[in-house]
Amino acid sequence: MLNFDEQLFLKLVEQEGLAFRGQIEEIVDGIAKKGYSNIFLIGAGGTIAMMYPYEYILKSNSTIDVHAEIAAEFMVMNNRHFSKDSVCIFTSVSGTTQETVAAAEFCKERGATTIALVAERDTPLTKIVDHCITTGSEKHSFDTFFMLLYMVVFRFMYNNNEFPQYEQFTKEVALLPRAILDAVKAFDPKAEAFAKEHKDTDYHMMVGSGNLWGNTYSYAMCILEEMQWIHAKSIHAAEFFHGTLELVVEDTSVILLKGEDETRPLMDRVERFAEKITKKLTLIDTKDFAMEGISGEFRKHFAVSINWSVLSRISAYLERERNHPLTLRRYYRQMEY
Amino acid sequence: MLNFDEQLFLKLVEQEGLAFRGQIEEIVDGIAKKGYSNIFLIGAGGTIAMMYPYEYILKSNSTIDVHAEIAAEFMVMNNRHFSKDSVCIFTSVSGTTQETVAAAEFCKERGATTIALVAERDTPLTKIVDHCITTGSEKHSFDTFFMLLYMVVFRFMYNNNEFPQYEQFTKEVALLPRAILDAVKAFDPKAEAFAKEHKDTDYHMMVGSGNLWGNTYSYAMCILEEMQWIHAKSIHAAEFFHGTLELVVEDTSVILLKGEDETRPLMDRVERFAEKITKKLTLIDTKDFAMEGISGEFRKHFAVSINWSVLSRISAYLERERNHPLTLRRYYRQMEY
Numbered sequence: 001m002l003n004f005d006e007q008l009f010l011k012l013v014e015q016e017g018l019a020f021r022g023q024i025e026e027i028v029d030g031i032a033k034k035g036y037s038n039i040f041l042i043g044a045g046g047t048i049a050m051m052y053p054y055e056y057i058l059k060s061n062s063t064i065d066v067h068a069e070i071a072a073e074f075m076v077m078n079n080r081h082f083s084k085d086s087v088c089i090f091t092s093v094s095g096t097t098q099e100t101v102a103a104a105e106f107c108k109e110r111g112a113t114t115i116a117l118v119a120e121r122d123t124p125l126t127k128i129v130d131h132c133i134t135t136g137s138e139k140h141s142f143d144t145f146f147m148l149l150y151m152v153v154f155r156f157m158y159n160n161n162e163f164p165q166y167e168q169f170t171k172e173v174a175l176l177p178r179a180i181l182d183a184v185k186a187f188d189p190k191a192e193a194f195a196k197e198h199k200d201t202d203y204h205m206m207v208g209s210g211n212l213w214g215n216t217y218s219y220a221m222c223i224l225e226e227m228q229w230i231h232a233k234s235i236h237a238a239e240f241f242h243g244t245l246e247l248v249v250e251d252t253s254v255i256l257l258k259g260e261d262e263t264r265p266l267m268d269r270v271e272r273f274a275e276k277i278t279k280k281l282t283l284i285d286t287k288d289f290a291m292e293g294i295s296g297e298f299r300k301h302f303a304v305s306i307n308w309s310v311l312s313r314i315s316a317y318l319e320r321e322r323n324h325p326l327t328l329r330r331y332y333r334q335m336e337y
Numbered sequence: 338m339l340n341f342d343e344q345l346f347l348k349l350v351e352q353e354g355l356a357f358r359g360q361i362e363e364i365v366d367g368i369a370k371k372g373y374s375n376i377f378l379i380g381a382g383g384t385i386a387m388m389y390p391y392e393y394i395l396k397s398n399s400t401i402d403v404h405a406e407i408a409a410e411f412m413v414m415n416n417r418h419f420s421k422d423s424v425c426i427f428t429s430v431s432g433t434t435q436e437t438v439a440a441a442e443f444c445k446e447r448g449a450t451t452i453a454l455v456a457e458r459d460t461p462l463t464k465i466v467d468h469c470i471t472t473g474s475e476k477h478s479f480d481t482f483f484m485l486l487y488m489v490v491f492r493f494m495y496n497n498n499e500f501p502q503y504e505q506f507t508k509e510v511a512l513l514p515r516a517i518l519d520a521v522k523a524f525d526p527k528a529e530a531f532a533k534e535h536k537d538t539d540y541h542m543m544v545g546s547g548n549l550w551g552n553t554y555s556y557a558m559c560i561l562e563e564m565q566w567i568h569a570k571s572i573h574a575a576e577f578f579h580g581t582l583e584l585v586v587e588d589t590s591v592i593l594l595k596g597e598d599e600t601r602p603l604m605d606r607v608e609r610f611a612e613k614i615t616k617k618l619t620l621i622d623t624k625d626f627a628m629e630g631i632s633g634e635f636r637k638h639f640a641v642s643i644n645w646s647v648l649s650r651i652s653a654y655l656e657r658e659r660n661h662p663l664t665l666r667r668y669y670r671q672m673e674y
Binding site for chain 1: 381382383385393396397398399400402407408409410413414415416417418436540546547557558559562563566568570572573574575576578579580581582583584585598599600602603606609610613614666667668669672674
């Protein structure tokens with residue numbers, strides 16, 4: 001596959017990801033034992049979007065009080081639920097994202113418990129937080145972060161007596177890298193076909209819901225807009241009928257990210273509408289992927305990872321077909337503002 | 338002013354809005370006395386967007402547990418924080434919005450306390466909820482709802498011993514209709530100029546933050562997209578630098594909605610960036626409006642109302658300049674999906 005090293009992927013995500021299981025459980029169990037009032041998931045751009053699935057999962061499976069907050073806003077808004085008893089979780093590939101580093105400092109100074117997942121070693125973020133899981137590689141960092149976040153979040157639920165299936169779940173987390181690799185291989189020709197068909201498309205609507213809303217928001221803003229300079233609107237499936245639908249015409253590209261959680265019927269409804277109107281409808285459905293060894297009960301959770309990994313195949317081919325490097329920026333980190 | 342009847346506005350918003358003060362306090366005080374676990378603000382499209390300011394205000398001023406949820410998603414997601422002890426608040430102009438009515442039934446059946454603000458009399462929604470404030474007129478319903486929501490939300494905070502200034506605040510709520518009317522008059526020529534300049538603009542970026550995020554999201558989706566069929570992307574100021582900024586070029590229309598809460602510095606940052614890049618920057622800043630009689634302490638809260646009312650002037654002129662009625666729909670309530 002274009003720009004995809006299978007062996008490296010398995011090494012980084014499978015072996016190294018799982019290697020942190022013990023450390024994660026020690027951290028989470030220690031916090032649970034000490035007690036905490038709530039969990040803040042904090043990030044900016046791709047890293048707050050990455051938290052939205054876990055906010056959704058917690059809200060719909062746990063009574064743990066959870067807040068996903070955009071770093072820069074969180075620091076000024078005086079959130080009255082935040083206190084020294086809060087647990088604050090961050091992720092950053094580079095460990096240098098300005099707002100995330102500042103927010104981690106902010107939380108630390110106020111006595112809250114801070115945890116970070118960081119790809120690079122010895123960064124500002126790794127040094128600030130109480131507990132850092134440093135994966136050591138930028139490659140496949142999002143896939144690895146997702147895997148680690150499953151363990152972190154479900155361990156908190158386990159400790160809150162809301163997830164007795166934790167042991168089985170973790171066994172299946174171990175199967176996730178292979179499931180991702182299979183999905184990525186199965187989807188790869190479709191990703192290439194999409195990129196070829198849409199290399200000149202200048203606007204996409206992306207629709208998602210439930211635990212896939214974060215990916216929907218992120219892919220539109222952080223990949224299509226930021227990395228390909230293509231206009232993209234992310235719309236929640238439940239909101240689609242309150243505005244954006246009016247813009248759909250015969251040649252509007254509408255991309256539906258279908259997962260397997262409770263909100264799937266909302267996506268079905270958008271699909272029924274869109275297939276009547278546009279000829280440029282793209283369905284990316286986790287049900288199409290085998291996820292071997294994953295039990296029916298947990299598929300919906302792992303759909304987040306699977307969906308993100310197959311979307312990444314589209315990015316690889318868009319970069320080639322459009323001759324537009326994913327790393328090219330006009331402004332970000334290129335100028336002061 | 339085009340399509341604006343000042344006497345009618347004052348009658349509906351000032352006299353009739355304030356007439357509900359007693360009823361609101363009776364409802365809220367009764368609920369507070371009985372006790373409740375949390376508040377759910379539930380809506381779809383414009384009516385969930387209308388709740389976001391109050392979610393923000395509660396989060397940054399109160400320890401009351403608050404959740405703003407999209408109606409259709411809320412009904413399927415099994416939100417574990419929702420229970421019979423929750424207070425659920427809805428608004429609907431027509432009282433018939435499909436998802437809102439269904440969500441109100443859902444909450445009622447599960448024993449939660451339900452409150453609705455509805456413009457039309459004798460609607461499905463008015464009949465379902467425990468407590469309904471029926472304003473009786475579709476005209477200026479959003480301005481009236483905002484006013485009523487201030488009273489509802491701040492009364493909950495007052496009862497929670499977090500807002501001793503309630504009496505003074507309510508006196509100022511009474512001044513809000515005049516403040517809105519002054520703002521609308523002051524802004525009207527700018528709204529007309531904007532509509533003339535942008536009648537053929539096919540894409541706008543709208544940026545907001547804090548308690549103005551809801552208006553930003555709503556104006557982009559429910560007015561520009563739904564009512565004018567113009568592509569519009571709403572971006573939170575704190576997120577703007579993580580993707581969408583890369584699309585700004587010299588002729589990109591960027592509309593900044595500046596308010597007066599703690600998040601204003603985030604907007605200043607976007608402004609500093611945008612003014613360097615685009616010649617099509619529009620600032621809509623509540624600081625430009627007198628808000629006579631409103632104390633400095635409360636201006637930030639009332640900025641939500643002021644901002645929405647001046648945006649509505651742009652809608653009036655876009656409708657005329659583009660010869661596109663605000664009521665025209667391709668699909669919504671025109672077909673089944």
